[in-house]
Amino acid sequence: MLAGIMRAPVSFFDVTPLGRIINRFSADLSFCDDILPSTVFGVTNNITVVLTTFAVIVVSMPPMLLLMIPLSFAYIYLQKRYNYSSRELERISSMMNSPVLAHFQEITDGVSTICAYGQQSRFMLESQKRLAQKIRSNISYNSLLRWLTLRLEFLGNAVTLGTCLWAIISLQYFGFNDAGLLGLVITYSLNVMGSLNWFIRDYAELENSMTHLERIVEYANLTPEAPTVIEDNRPKKEWPEQGLVEFKNFSMRYREGLDLVLKDLSFRILPRQKVGIVGRTGAGKSSMTLALFRIVEAAGGQILLDGEDIIQYGLFDVRSKLAVIPQDPLLFAGTLRENLDPFNNYTDQDIWRALEQAHLAEYIRSKDERLQFVVTHKGDNFSAGQKQLICLARALLKQAKVLMLDEATAAIDIATDAIIQHTIRNEFKNCTVLTIAHRLETITDSDMILVIDAGRLAEYDTPQNLLANKNSLFAKLLEKSHTL
Numbered sequence: 001m002l003a004g005i006m007r008a009p010v011s012f013f014d015v016t017p018l019g020r021i022i023n024r025f026s027a028d029l030s031f032c033d034d035i036l037p038s039t040v041f042g043v044t045n046n047i048t049v050v051l052t053t054f055a056v057i058v059v060s061m062p063p064m065l066l067l068m069i070p071l072s073f074a075y076i077y078l079q080k081r082y083n084y085s086s087r088e089l090e091r092i093s094s095m096m097n098s099p100v101l102a103h104f105q106e107i108t109d110g111v112s113t114i115c116a117y118g119q120q121s122r123f124m125l126e127s128q129k130r131l132a133q134k135i136r137s138n139i140s141y142n143s144l145l146r147w148l149t150l151r152l153e154f155l156g157n158a159v160t161l162g163t164c165l166w167a168i169i170s171l172q173y174f175g176f177n178d179a180g181l182l183g184l185v186i187t188y189s190l191n192v193m194g195s196l197n198w199f200i201r202d203y204a205e206l207e208n209s210m211t212h213l214e215r216i217v218e219y220a221n222l223t224p225e226a227p228t229v230i231e232d233n234r235p236k237k238e239w240p241e242q243g244l245v246e247f248k249n250f251s252m253r254y255r256e257g258l259d260l261v262l263k264d265l266s267f268r269i270l271p272r273q274k275v276g277i278v279g280r281t282g283a284g285k286s287s288m289t290l291a292l293f294r295i296v297e298a299a300g301g302q303i304l305l306d307g308e309d310i311i312q313y314g315l316f317d318v319r320s321k322l323a324v325i326p327q328d329p330l331l332f333a334g335t336l337r338e339n340l341d342p343f344n345n346y347t348d349q350d351i352w353r354a355l356e357q358a359h360l361a362e363y364i365r366s367k368d369e370r371l372q373f374v375v376t377h378k379g380d381n382f383s384a385g386q387k388q389l390i391c392l393a394r395a396l397l398k399q400a401k402v403l404m405l406d407e408a409t410a411a412i413d414i415a416t417d418a419i420i421q422h423t424i425r426n427e428f429k430n431c432t433v434l435t436i437a438h439r440l441e442t443i444t445d446s447d448m449i450l451v452i453d454a455g456r457l458a459e460y461d462t463p464q465n466l467l468a469n470k471n472s473l474f475a476k477l478l479e480k481s482h483t484l
Contacts, residue, residue: 001216007224010295011255019102027097031212039206046199053192061185067162082148089141090208096134156193163189229314240306242271243401243432250301252291261287263455274433276443279452285436289406293319323400327407329387331379337371357427358393359419385416405435440478449474
């Protein structure tokens with residue numbers, strides 16, 4: 001299941017709440033690991049006891065076979081009636097875990113904001129509402145189980161009563177004078193009813209448990225994204241050597257059934273060019289990053305790196321050749337070295353050089369652990385600017401020929417922005433740099449400006465030519481940013 005989740009396309013995470021995924025790895029997996037094996041053992045043990053006991057009873061008192069035939073039909077009828085509802089109630093009960101977990105995750109992620117706006121009571125009421133729905137489904141399931149237990153106990157008592165009556169009749173009217181054998185039959189009938197009742201309940205529980213297994217298998221068999229590596233078609237180690245990026249009639253949608261977010265884009269970025277990508281909110285700027293890294297696959301057209309279509313290579317071979325500094329920097333829990341070099345491909349000297357270039361080495365040297373300094377969850381022990389500089393150090397360490405900056409300086413202070421811009425100009429001067437800009441002033445010195453409007457290429461020219469035309473979309477966006 002973990003492999004299925006890790007290889008799932010981004011469209012899966014767009015429509016799947018986090019709580020549902022957590023539920024699969026917690027409640028469903030725990031049920032299959034702990035409850036399911038004991039249920040299988042219970043069914044096997046009880047059916048063995050029931051069959052051997054019935055054999056003893058029938059051999060000792062053959063007329064009891066006449067009672068057991070209708071008894072079997074009655075038990076089968078009850079089991080079917082119970083399974084019709086219990087299976088769906090078990091599925092509903094499992095599904096009700098997801099909203100509770102998802103809401104709890106939202107609260108823990110945004111607890112500071114909730115407290116700042118004084119919305120504690122609102123979120124407590126929502127939590128109580130979701131817990132009530134979960135408890136309601138559990139009560140319904142337990143009530144149904146009580147319904148089954150009552151009827152099974154009634155049938156068991158009826159069988160015991162029938163056995164006792166037949167034993168008395170046999171002694172009084174048929175001259176069957178082996179009281180010890182009759183006592184054995186009555187004792188076995190008392191014991192077998194308990195085992196038979198537990199067999200029915202365990203068998204029904206086994207069927208219901210399959211809903212948990214079904215949910216796990218569903219995630220284990222998710223449709224994966226493209227292969228990580230295509231062994232018989234791998235690029236050269238030096239690819240891309242120049243950094244030529246070309247979009248040819250490229251279109252993209254996030255998943256089937258949705259509208260295109262990028263529509264018939266065609267442009268060419270020459271090696272070592274610095275290109276600023278601008279557009280209004282929702283125009284499709286960040287979608288270009290997803291397209292270039294093949295996080296979302298093309299709906300049509302091509303993306304070429306040094307003249308080679310990236311679709312022909314595995315995802316690892318494509319993504320490992322590109323570098324990105326995202327808008328929201330992501331750090332993993334672990335050491336600083338593991339965050340900079342997770343695959344252990346570089347020496348400490350290489351890492352320190354990258355930190356020096358990112359103007360972060362002095363701060364790291366002030367820590368006793370240095371490269372072994374522990375990064376907490378999401379890098380909470382670093383400031384937003386420092387996390388962005390760590391991402392810059394990653395890109396410097398990678399030395400990719402194509403660098404994508406997805407509004408990398410939108411949420412940081414002006415001083416850190418200046419450091420990043422200076423480093424990019426000096427350390428990535430031999431790289432092709434695509435910059436999705438929030439502050440338009442940061443890209444006015446770019447070689448080319450690419451303007452996206454409603455997913456289409458609106459303008460692609462030098463900033464000087466676009467600014468000279470007061471009716472250009474770029475000039476209007478820049479003027480509007482100055483007004484704001």
